[in-house]
Amino acid sequence: MTNGSPENTASLLVGKVRFHWKEEVIRIALFLCAILSVATTLSIVVVLATEAFTFFENVSLGEFLLGGRWTPLLVPRSFGVLPLVCGTLLIVAGAALIALPVGLATAVYLGEYAPDRVRSIVKPVLEVLAGIPTVVYGYFALTFVTPLIRSIFPSTQIFNAASASIVVSIMVLPMVASLCDDSLRAVPLSLRQGAYALGATSFEVTTRVVVPASLSGVVASFVLALSRAIGETMAVTLAAGATPRMTINPLESIQTMTAYIVQVSLGDTPAGSVEYQTIFAVAALLFTITLMMNVIAHRVLRRFREVYE
Amino acid sequence: MTPGNALRRHAIAKAFHFLCATVTWAGVALLGVLLFHVSYSGFMWLDGQFLSSFPSRFPEKAGLNSALWGTLWLITLTVAFSVPIGVAAAIYLEEYGGKGKLSRLIEVNIANLAGVPSIVYGILGLVVFVRFFGFGRSVLAGSLTMSLLILPVIIIASRESVRAVPGSIRQAAFALGATRWQVVRSHVLPSALPGILTGVILAMSRAIGETAPLIMIGALTYIAFVPNGPMDAFTALPIQIFNWASRPQQEFHQLAAAGIIVLLAVLLLMNAVAVFIRYRTEEGNK
Numbered sequence: 001m002t003n004g005s006p007e008n009t010a011s012l013l014v015g016k017v018r019f020h021w022k023e024e025v026i027r028i029a030l031f032l033c034a035i036l037s038v039a040t041t042l043s044i045v046v047v048l049a050t051e052a053f054t055f056f057e058n059v060s061l062g063e064f065l066l067g068g069r070w071t072p073l074l075v076p077r078s079f080g081v082l083p084l085v086c087g088t089l090l091i092v093a094g095a096a097l098i099a100l101p102v103g104l105a106t107a108v109y110l111g112e113y114a115p116d117r118v119r120s121i122v123k124p125v126l127e128v129l130a131g132i133p134t135v136v137y138g139y140f141a142l143t144f145v146t147p148l149i150r151s152i153f154p155s156t157q158i159f160n161a162a163s164a165s166i167v168v169s170i171m172v173l174p175m176v177a178s179l180c181d182d183s184l185r186a187v188p189l190s191l192r193q194g195a196y197a198l199g200a201t202s203f204e205v206t207t208r209v210v211v212p213a214s215l216s217g218v219v220a221s222f223v224l225a226l227s228r229a230i231g232e233t234m235a236v237t238l239a240a241g242a243t244p245r246m247t248i249n250p251l252e253s254i255q256t257m258t259a260y261i262v263q264v265s266l267g268d269t270p271a272g273s274v275e276y277q278t279i280f281a282v283a284a285l286l287f288t289i290t291l292m293m294n295v296i297a298h299r300v301l302r303r304f305r306e307v308y309e
Numbered sequence: 310m311t312p313g314n315a316l317r318r319h320a321i322a323k324a325f326h327f328l329c330a331t332v333t334w335a336g337v338a339l340l341g342v343l344l345f346h347v348s349y350s351g352f353m354w355l356d357g358q359f360l361s362s363f364p365s366r367f368p369e370k371a372g373l374n375s376a377l378w379g380t381l382w383l384i385t386l387t388v389a390f391s392v393p394i395g396v397a398a399a400i401y402l403e404e405y406g407g408k409g410k411l412s413r414l415i416e417v418n419i420a421n422l423a424g425v426p427s428i429v430y431g432i433l434g435l436v437v438f439v440r441f442f443g444f445g446r447s448v449l450a451g452s453l454t455m456s457l458l459i460l461p462v463i464i465i466a467s468r469e470s471v472r473a474v475p476g477s478i479r480q481a482a483f484a485l486g487a488t489r490w491q492v493v494r495s496h497v498l499p500s501a502l503p504g505i506l507t508g509v510i511l512a513m514s515r516a517i518g519e520t521a522p523l524i525m526i527g528a529l530t531y532i533a534f535v536p537n538g539p540m541d542a543f544t545a546l547p548i549q550i551f552n553w554a555s556r557p558q559q560e561f562h563q564l565a566a567a568g569i570i571v572l573l574a575v576l577l578l579m580n581a582v583a584v585f586i587r588y589r590t591e592e593g594n595k
Binding site: 026033143283298 | 326329401402406419422427428433437461569577580
């Protein structure tokens with residue numbers, strides 16, 4: 001550092017050889033910051049693997065993955081994770097049913113129909129929706145959506161999968177819409193014009209040309225949204241209940257993988273016990289599922305990206 | 310093709326247009342419903358007493374004071390940790406990294422990290438920061454966990470902004486004999502700064518709203534004091550909201566709504582700042 005500040009133009013011209021080591025130090029420091037992300041991933045894997053390993057010394061992997069009863073905090077204990085997986089899938093299926101078509105339709109409207117002025121209103125609104133914290137959606141589900149559902153189906157339980165599903169779908173909707181919008185916009189105008197010139201209607205251009213042409217992007221956005229819905233925590237903790245159950249009735253109370261982890265960490269289960277270790281096993285499963293979906297989505301995006309020139 | 314057929318096809322197209330538009334505007338309306346519902350429920354609890362009181366069993370005495378200070382501490386430390394590292398990582402990947410295998414690995418890794426559920430970061434923070442490093446359930450452990458969570462967001466936004474700096478600026482500086490770091494420090498970073506700032510603000514608003522990782526590392530809800538240092542226990546806005554919302558009493562639900570109004574006001578303010586910065590830069594570039 002003896003060579004003066006870089007603002008000093010004169011020293012720039014004279015002392016460039018002796019600057020070299022400083023450049024190297026900076027390069028290495030920047031590199032360490034970049035490699036930190038890899039270290040983060042590795043430590044997630046190591047933490048989950050070692051903690052889950054202690055769990056699987058007590059409970060067999062088969063019992064965990066295939067067992068149909070999840071009562072780790074009650075006697076007799078049972079460690080079958082399927083009810084939690086089932087609950088998660090129920091939420092995700094419901095959210096997908098709403099968010100995927102609506103998100104795609106929004107993207108189509110913004111890309112194919114809406115004038116620029118509408119676009120400039122809707123886009124920021126979607127960004128705001130995407131930025132609302134999940135705990136707010138949980139509150140909304142509990143105090144607005146659930147009473148609404150109960151006024152239609154009075155037998156609905158206070159905590160139910162349906163209201164959680166609905167707010168999770170609102171949460172992932174902006175993500176689907178904006179990712180689909182990006183990939184629809186990548187389809188060149190000439191393809192649309194070609195189809196219109198052949199006499200196709202806007203519906204036909206959209207469903208037979210534009211969406212098929214950007215299918216990989218659309219599918220990838222769906223997968224990313226589903227993975228986000230699987231990992232969603234606060235809304236399902238607040239609204240979906242704490243009853244691990246294998247059901248396909250959305251009006252009943254269920255529990256998801258994430259909500260179970262929160263339940264245990266809020267409770268007074270002693271750290272180190274088998275009951276406590278369950279959260280690491282469940283988290284490992286959650287991490288594996290979401291990671292696989294993310295890797296697949298990014299791969300689809302990269303490998304099957306249609307290149308138009 | 311009969312004329313009737315053509316009429317039908319155009320009718321379908323019209324209906325499709327109408328459907329897409331309805332669905333989109335329904336999404337916009339939903340935001341309105343949400344905001345109205347929250348403000349309607351929480352409005353009457355929102356006063357000076359609410360902002361200056363500590364949590365309480367009695368709804369009329371309960372307030373957000375410790376949660377506000379906790380969030381302030383948390384965000385300040387999180388920004389202090391994550392912004393320098395995130396920007397440095399982005400600079401490395403864009404300006405130094407090249408197109409080697411390692412850079413590609415880091416890139417894929419960051420994209421995947423951005424999709425890891427936040428609760429998994431909470432577990433990582435619990436095991437590594439709370440237990441292994443022995444930071445306990447402190448502001449420090451919370452902000453380190455939060456930093457890891459928002460790093461991918463900062464890196465991705467900063468990279469885009471650094472990439473958008475025209476190559477001619479770099480070449481001009483190199484031609485004058487500047488070293489790589491001098492080019493980055495004096496030319497690339499200043500040009501990329503508005504974009505980086507926008508990204509940082511968005512990452513901050515993500516961190517302010519995150520609840521699950523803080524619950525995992527054990528941020529408490531009943532904190533009747535303001536944290537004095539990074540090793541103190543803390544609570545945060547979303548944690549307090551979660552706590553109130555999960556109680557059965559109506560009054561606490563209304564308190565939660567009041568808390569949400571405060572939280573959303575903070576977030577909207579930050580978004581407005583981000584939009585303002587973006588607007589200013591676009592004006593400047595014209």
